[in-house]
Amino acid sequence: MDLHDLIAALPDGAVLTDVDLLASYRQDWARDPGAGTALAVVRATSTDDVAATLRWASAHRVPVIPRGAGSGLSGGATAVDGAIVLTTERMREISVDPVTRTAVVQPGLLNAEVKRAVAEHGLWYPPDPSSFEICSIGGNAATNAGGLCCVKYGVTTDYVLGMQVVLADGTVVRLGGPRLKDSAGLSLTKLFVGSEGTLGVITELTLRLLPAQPPQxxxxxxxxxxxxxxxxxxxxxxxxxxxxxxxxxxxxxxxxxxxxxxxxxxxxxxxxxxxxxxxxxxxxxxxxxxxxxxxxxxxxxxxxxxxxxxxxxxxxxxxxxxPAVEKLGPLLLEDVGVPLPRLGDLVSGVAEIAERNEVTVSVIAHAGDGNTHPLIVHDPTDADHTARANRAFGEIMDLAIALGGTITGEHGVGRLKKAWLPDQLGPDVMALTRRIKDALDPDGILNPGTIL
Amino acid sequence: MDLHDLIAALPDGAVLTDVDLLASYRQDWARDPGAGTALAVVRATSTDDVAATLRWASAHRVPVIPRGAGSGLSGGATAVDGAIVLTTERMREISVDPVTRTAVVQPGLLNAEVKRAVAEHGLWYPPDPSSFEICSIGGNAATNAGGLCCVKYGVTTDYVLGMQVVLADGTVVRLGGPRLKDSAGLSLTKLFVGSEGTLGVITELTLRLLPAQPPQxxxxxxxxxxxxxxxxxxxxxxxxxxxxxxxxxxxxxxxxxxxxxxxxxxxxxxxxxxxxxxxxxxxxxxxxxxxxxxxxxxxxxxxxxxxxxxxxxxxxxxxxxxPAVEKLGPLLLEDVGVPLPRLGDLVSGVAEIAERNEVTVSVIAHAGDGNTHPLIVHDPTDADHTARANRAFGEIMDLAIALGGTITGEHGVGRLKKAWLPDQLGPDVMALTRRIKDALDPDGILNPGTIL
The missing domain is CATH 3.30.70.2190 (Alpha-Beta Plaits)
Structure with missing residues (x-):
């Protein structure tokens, strides 16, 4: 594939093709062993860069893997062969408006950086994934990330009032804005939150803020x-x-x-x-x-x-x-959630699955909202052990679905959980999802293999 | 149009064709003078009734106007000639789960009835349109309704965790559920909230509740x-x-x-x-x-x-x-919102528009979130006065857009404001909206003329 037009359309140094660099952008924290190798990495510095990349990719039907900080745990930023990995890590501006209690942020800023910037104005951005020091706000929006405060304060979508997003063909649209109430047209802002880069690439977010949290x-x-x-x-x-x-x-x-x-x-x-x-x-x-x-x-x-x-x-x-449990060995990370009354059934069921498959499963949980992270320790040098760990991984998702729960509360489906998504949603919701995907990305260039 | 198959597919008495009854379902509170006359009114008592109606309508390409309590202020439930008005007013069940702090409600229940039912469990459903005693919870979800508490507690979408919705072709899907966190697949629940009956008919909602509000x-x-x-x-x-x-x-x-x-x-x-x-x-x-x-x-x-x-x-x-201002004469009801720092500009601009057009405009506002309701008093017996009132109606929306605001904060676009929607959203967002509409309702039978 000739990258000349793409390189010409972008600032100097935005397109990386160095083999070692490509390797470093192959996977996110899910470490998907099925990751491919990208054609190039584009480090966008502006919405225009993202639009130019998508126009080029659309014209050449080249897949694009949007990427934030690469801290995702479901493989939603896994390179595929011949794709462009489009990272927003260099888009790091923020402006805070204390009067409307909103911030306009670019996607590459880390969650912790957003928190710090708004704290200077006596304000608070609640969503707090455990990875908040290393995960990007753009990735948070793409996965509808949660965290520890969600039991009282809700998840990322509850704080996204608007965004700028680049569609598959490079069209730039602005959705919502710094208004607590807005019923004008379809709720498109909310549709893009949690869409894991399959419908467009978010290049700016308008976030709702709260007054500083009182001492706890x-x-x-x-x-x-x-x-x-x-x-x-x-x-x-x-x-x-x-x-x-x-x-x-x-x-x-x-x-x-x-x-x-x-x-x-x-x-x-x-x-x-x-x-x-x-x-x-x-x-x-x-x-x-x-x-x-x-x-x-x-x-x-x-x-x-x-x-x-x-x-x-x-x-x-x-x-x-x-990270502490990870010292026991590589982890398969679950993110299953259930309605709160079923939490005990989930925890005891996970113990039963661990015992039956002879694997160690540690359970940590955002207990107040029924969202658990069973951590399956496995030994990748032992094929039989890895097979048992993978079986347990699937059985835990099956259990969550059987209990009326979800296969992912806050990490997203990515590539690692998509095989279980139809079991949770059913064929009609999968078909509905496919109709929306096809309407917005008819050539299927945006993050192929994620969710669908 | 032969209604025999439709009548046969529904319970006795569900299909009304009496001329006086049809007349009573022609308009909502927006009193759109352009309302047509429906072929029939279907009073659904179950999701199955809604599905049967949409299957029949889809097969015969008959437009369907979903209707809650008919208290909408934007004409989103305005009959069109030859359509079926599909009312959910008889679907009135509710079950409350105090452990997960959620309620599963059918759309025909009034907002006030939901509040009362959950209050029996010491719980609170916050969204509170001024019309809460007469508006339905289904209509609230369809318009993403707001109210007085939103300045602190957010709007309807913040409380909808899941729903059952019937698609244009009669397919019944279940989206989300009683889980505070759920990142499995696209945020379809949120897409249907605020879609004003143009994408599907909501037949059940799972609502998030809060502990009872402390004394104020x-x-x-x-x-x-x-x-x-x-x-x-x-x-x-x-x-x-x-x-x-x-x-x-x-x-x-x-x-x-x-x-x-x-x-x-x-x-x-x-x-x-x-x-x-x-x-x-x-x-x-x-x-x-x-x-x-x-x-x-x-x-x-x-x-x-x-x-x-x-x-x-x-x-x-x-x-x-x-209602008090309405005693001065029939009202054209605005619902414009602006970012809070522009509230003064909006209020003074509305006064200027009123003076220039020689009409009385009363402004009430959910001031804390920048959402205002300029009420334009007009005299329908005076053509010149009505023309001036209509001109003021448009100018106020133009002003809100110019101030970075929205033409509707909580009432929805309906039919009355759709002419201004492209000015607010722009052609690219309108095209995106159209793509989603066409993907979900290819024959355009759902609430034609609303939003788009």
Whole structure:
């Protein structure tokens, strides 16, 4: 494929074809072994660059793999042979408007950078994936990312008021804007959030912001059984809206304790970290209610602190769980969610699947919204072990679907979970999805193999 | 058109062809003078009825006008000649799950009925159009309805987690579900919210609920000038998130006072009603901050109450504004919104348009989110006056677009505003909208003439 026209249409140095560089853009954090090798990587610096790339790709029917920070966990930014990997990592501008409480951001900014920039104006962008220090805001919008605060504050789509997006043929459109209410026309902004780069490439986002989060009170509770922990979760969410309600199982507690030596109870079957950001002393009162719920459910230890730094240390411990467990071996990362009353069934079902397949599965969870991350440890040098891990990976998604849940709460379908999507959505919703995809990307050049 | 097959496919009495009954389903509250006469009205009692109707309509290429309670203000439920009006008013079931804090509701239930049913479980469905006692939850979803609480709590789409929807060809699909987080596939649920019956007919909604709203503190402030009132609005929203921040101008103050005799200041140029639902004494503290902002902006009178009944009386006064102003004559109802810093420009621009066209325009507003309802009083017996009113109607939308705003914040485009939609969205977004419409409703039978 002759790249001359593409190179000519873009700023100097935007098109990379160096073999080592291409290799570094082959995969995201899902490390899909089926990744191909791109023809070139385009590092866009503007909406015009993205539009020029898509016009060229459309004219030549070359696939385009949109890419943010490459921290995705479902393989949604996996290169395919002969494609252009289009990265927005160099598009990093932000402007904050404290009056409308909105920010206009380019997609390459990291989530943490957005949080910091708006904090300078006393404002807060809530969605907080555990990877917030390394994931891009564009990728967050593409996957409708979640995080720890979602139990009270919702997910990315709840904060996207508008966007600029480049369609498959290079047309640039502006959707929505800095308005809390807008019923003019179809809800296209919302359609593009979570579309994983299959409908267009987001080049700018208008985000809704909140006033700075008040200081949080934190409760940490250890449980001898999973049943006791899930009972505490249901009691807490039935009584109030915590600002965080996180779950770690025995494997993850020990993996994190190995890293941090912070005195977590290594014998516990489960640990809950719950927080309240209610104003003033109401945070303390809510924490007391949550502590009482844990005690009533039979917690072996309950710790309660008003110290934000101490609370943040436990939150950081929970955030560290995935990398800590990863030290046990490469992980297959699940992201299954269920309606909250089925959380216990999911957790016990995952234990049964782990036992039957003779693999280690650590479960961590955004417990308050029923979104869990079973982490399947596998040994890639052992073909039989890997086969059992892959079987467990599928069985856990089957279980979530059977419990009325979802195969992905916040990571997206990507390439790794698309085989299970029809089981969740059914043939009619898949057909509806295909109709929209074909209407917006008739040549199928945008992120082929993702979702569909 | 032979209705025999349609009648046979539906329960006894579902298909109405009585001329008087057809007449009563011709228009919604927008009273579109261009309304046609339907072939028949179908009163569906189930998803199956809706599916059977759409299968029949699709086979015969008969237009279908989906209808909720008929309280729409944009003409989105206006009959066209030879169409089927498909009303969901008889689909009125609800089930509430306090554990997941969700409700599954059929579309015919009124917004107020949903609020009451969930309140029995100590829960709250926030969106609250002023018409909440007479508008249906299905219509709320179809228009992405808003209300008074949206400044803090968002709009309908923020509360719709899932739905059952019948597509143009009668296919029944289930989208989303009772999960706070779900990234599996395209965000189809969100696409159908606000689609005004042009993509499918919603037959069930899964709604997210919140714990019951705490008691509110209320501030009522009168201003001698519009400038002072808009200054107070910007100060308040810059300092906190009120649970309500409503604006009434002189015309609406006097119209409401004529009705209620509650002692509103008839000489005021503007009245603000602001509320806080922060927990415990924080509501009082926030009300003090808001009262101080009003005083600083030069309010002529500031009243502050902790009494919920008293606060509710002022809220009801604001809700009464549209019917009260309507006593001055038939109204052309606007629903324009702007980014908050442009609110003053919008209000003064509307006054200028009213003066230039020699018509009375009363402005009420959900001021905290920049969504205003200029109410244009006209005299339908006076052709010249009506022409001036219609000119003002268009000029106000032109002004909103010029200020970076929207022609509709919460009522929808319907038939009455569609001529202005291309000016707001531009040709590329209109083309994108058309592509999605054609993909989902290739024969164009769903609510033809609405939005597009």
């Amino acid at each position: 009170s934190t409760v940490v509770a250890s449980f001898a059984t999973l049943t006791a922990a899930t009972e505490a979760i249901l009691t807490i969410t039935g009584e109030l809206r915590p600002s965080m309600l996180e779950f770690m199982d025995s494997v993850s507690i020990n993996a994190v304790e190995d890293e941090l030596r912070m005195g977590l109870d290594r014998k516990a079957a489960a640990l809950l970290v719950a927080r309240s950001d209610a104003p003033g002393e109401f945070a303390h009162r809510e924490a007391e209610i949550m502590a009482a719920a844990c005690e009533k459910a039979g917690a072996t230890e309950v710790f309660h602190t008003e110290d934000p730094a101490e609370g943040e240390a436990f939150t950081a411990a929970r955030r560290l769980a995935i | 503190s209320t501030v009522v402030a009168s201003f001698a000038t519009l400038t002072a009132a808009t200054e107070a609005i910007l100060t308040i929203t810059g300092e906190l998130r009120p649970s309500m921040l409503e604006f009434m101008d002189s015309v609406s103050i006097n119209a409401v006072e004529d009705e209620l005799r509650m002692g509103l200041d008839r000489k005021a140029a503007a009245l603000l009603v602001a509320r806080s639902d922060a927990p415990g004494e924080f509501a009082h503290r926030e009300a003090e901050i808001m009262a101080a902002a009003c005083e600083k902006a030069g309010a002529t009178e500031v009243f502050h109450t902790e009494d919920p009944a008293e606060g509710e009386a002022f809220t009801a006064a604001r809700r009464l504004a549209i």
